Amino acid sequence: MNSTPVAELRWQPPAPLDLARTLRPLRHGAGDPVARFVDATFWWACRTPDGPGTLALTPDGGQVLARAWGDGAHWLLAAVPGLLGAGDDWSELDVSGHPVLRQVHRERPGVRLARTGRVLDSLVPACLEQRVTGQEAFRAWRLLTWAYGEPAPGPAEPRLWLPAEPARLLAVPSWDWHRFGVDSKRYQAVRAAATVANRLEECVGLAAGQGLTPSEGMAAARRRLAVVPGVGPWTVAETSLRALGDPDAVSVGDFHLSNVVGYVLTGAARTDDATMLELLEPWAGQRARVIRLIELSGLMPPKYGPRFSPKDMSRI
Numbered sequence: 001m002n003s004t005p006v007a008e009l010r011w012q013p014p015a016p017l018d019l020a021r022t023l024r025p026l027r028h029g030a031g032d033p034v035a036r037f038v039d040a041t042f043w044w045a046c047r048t049p050d051g052p053g054t055l056a057l058t059p060d061g062g063q064v065l066a067r068a069w070g071d072g073a074h075w076l077l078a079a080v081p082g083l084l085g086a087g088d089d090w091s092e093l094d095v096s097g098h099p100v101l102r103q104v105h106r107e108r109p110g111v112r113l114a115r116t117g118r119v120l121d122s123l124v125p126a127c128l129e130q131r132v133t134g135q136e137a138f139r140a141w142r143l144l145t146w147a148y149g150e151p152a153p154g155p156a157e158p159r160l161w162l163p164a165e166p167a168r169l170l171a172v173p174s175w176d177w178h179r180f181g182v183d184s185k186r187y188q189a190v191r192a193a194a195t196v197a198n199r200l201e202e203c204v205g206l207a208a209g210q211g212l213t214p215s216e217g218m219a220a221a222r223r224r225l226a227v228v229p230g231v232g233p234w235t236v237a238e239t240s241l242r243a244l245g246d247p248d249a250v251s252v253g254d255f256h257l258s259n260v261v262g263y264v265l266t267g268a269a270r271t272d273d274a275t276m277l278e279l280l281e282p283w284a285g286q287r288a289r290v291i292r293l294i295e296l297s298g299l300m301p302p303k304y305g306p307r308f309s310p311k312d313m314s315r316i
Contacts, residue, residue, distance in 0.1 A: 003155040005056075006073035011064045011080050018110030019059050021296065022085055026114055026242055028125045029138025033145045033161040045152035045160040046118050048072030048079075052162050054154035057084070070153030085112020088245055093286050095293065100264055104293045111296065113288060115245030119200045119225075120193060121163050126238040127189040127230065128182060136181055143180040148172060169194035189230025196228065207244040215285065218246055241288055249288040250280065257291070263301035264294045270301070 023042045027035045035044045041058040053072025057080070058065045064084065068076040081087070090112070095101035116122060128144070129137035148164035148171075164172075169190055177187040193200060203224050209217035221244055225236045234253040240246035251257055252273050262271025265279045280287045 005067040005154075006069050007077055008065065008067040009077050009080070010060065011066055011084070012062065013064065013084065014086060016110040017064070017084060017112065018108060019057060019064060019084065021108065022110070022112045022114055023057070023083075026116065028129075028141050029134065031138065031142055033142055033149070033159070034121070034163055036158055036160070038158045043158050043160055044116075045154075045162050046072070046076075046116070046121050047162055047165065048075040048118070050075045052150075052153055054152045054160055055080075055083075056154075069155075079117055082115045082117060082245070085114055085245065088112040088115070088247065090286075090289055093283070093289050095283075095290065098265065100297050100299065101290065101293050104297050108293075108296055111292060113245045113247060113292065114242065116243050117204050119203050119239065119243045120166065120197050122243040123193050123200065123225070123228075123231070123235070123239045124163065124169070124190055126235045127186055127193065129238070130186055130189070130230075130232075130235060132186075140180045140182050144172070144182075147176065147180075166194040166197040185230060189228070189235070192229045193231065200225065200228070203240075203244065207240070207246070215248075218244065218248070222246070247288050248285050250277065250291065252277070259301045260299075261291065261294055264297055264299050268301075269304070 019042065020037065020040070023035075024037075026044065027037070034046070035042070037043070041056050044055045044057075046053060048071075051071025053068055053070040053076045055076040056067045064080070066077055066080045068074070093105070095105050124144075125137070125141045128140045145161050145163055148168045149161045152160040152162045154160070172187070174184075174187075177184075203221035206212075206224065207218045207221040212220060218240065222236050222240055225231055225239055226233070232253065234251050237246070237249040237251040241249035258271045258273050258276040259269070261276045261279060262268045271279075280290060283290045
């Protein structure tokens with residue numbers, strides 16, 4: 001495979017940028033075949049509107065060196081500022097009233113919300129992550145991509161793969177979904193998304209506020225995602241956060257998020273979704289940014305009772 005980039009550029013962030021912490025949420029497990037870190041470089045493979053492409057982003061002093069391969073190389077380079085959160089404005093986020101958030105915000109000034117601009121690439125792994133452990137979901141994502149995707153353009157290392165195209169997702173037989181450990185509700189959600197993939201990619205334009213305010217556009221994009229059978233509030237939030245850089249995404253229904261939010265904001269060991277939303281209400285419009293600070297704090301509530309055990313569907 002060709003190790004010489006089709007195109008490259010050096011991008012100067014308009015503000016301090018923590019590349020690793022900004023892009024880490026795009027990786028679905030340490031073995032993600034689509035997005036991974038190798039030393040300080042972030043590698044990402046995707047299907048752009050211009051064709052398959054691979055992007056490598058490396059911090060270089062105060063700049064970012066971006067290299068791209070494949071037919072989608074120029075699209076990927078044009079997407080670099082959005083991917084690195086250039087339009088994600090935290091200047092009006094006021095966390096001065098909470099000591100933990102204030103400290104994390106001061107210590108991590110370069111964290112932004114990434115925006116990939118590729119909806120299906122975020123929606124499929126989110127569907128696979130519904131109601132299961134991360135271990136199960138990440139395994140399913142790897143097996144699905146290796147079986148129905150294809151090697152990404154660019155260097156042989158770090159062995160990136162392109163996500164499966166919509167037509168190939170629709171062709172996955174039930175016995176392969178079973179082998180991947182994916183139950184019928186989750187793979188039916190993936191199939192439903194693949195059926196309307198082109199309409200879902202239009203969410204990028206909606207979220208950009210074409211003819212609408214940014215908040216109205218993002219709300220319209222969320223509504224379109226929610227129309228897909230099997231895609232509920234949690235999946236919508238996980239997708240809009242990564243694909244659209246949604247600053248107000250809240251993953252209601254998550255196994256752990258409400259407890260973590262409640263613990264960091266109040267010290268309570270257990271918090272339900274309704275209380276979490278009440279606690280986050282003062283930051284309406286910027287709740288995803290607050291949640292990111294909470295995650296970066298590293299604080300976790302005490303654990304009680306047995307852990308949620310994964311179920312190996314492939315053995316049933």
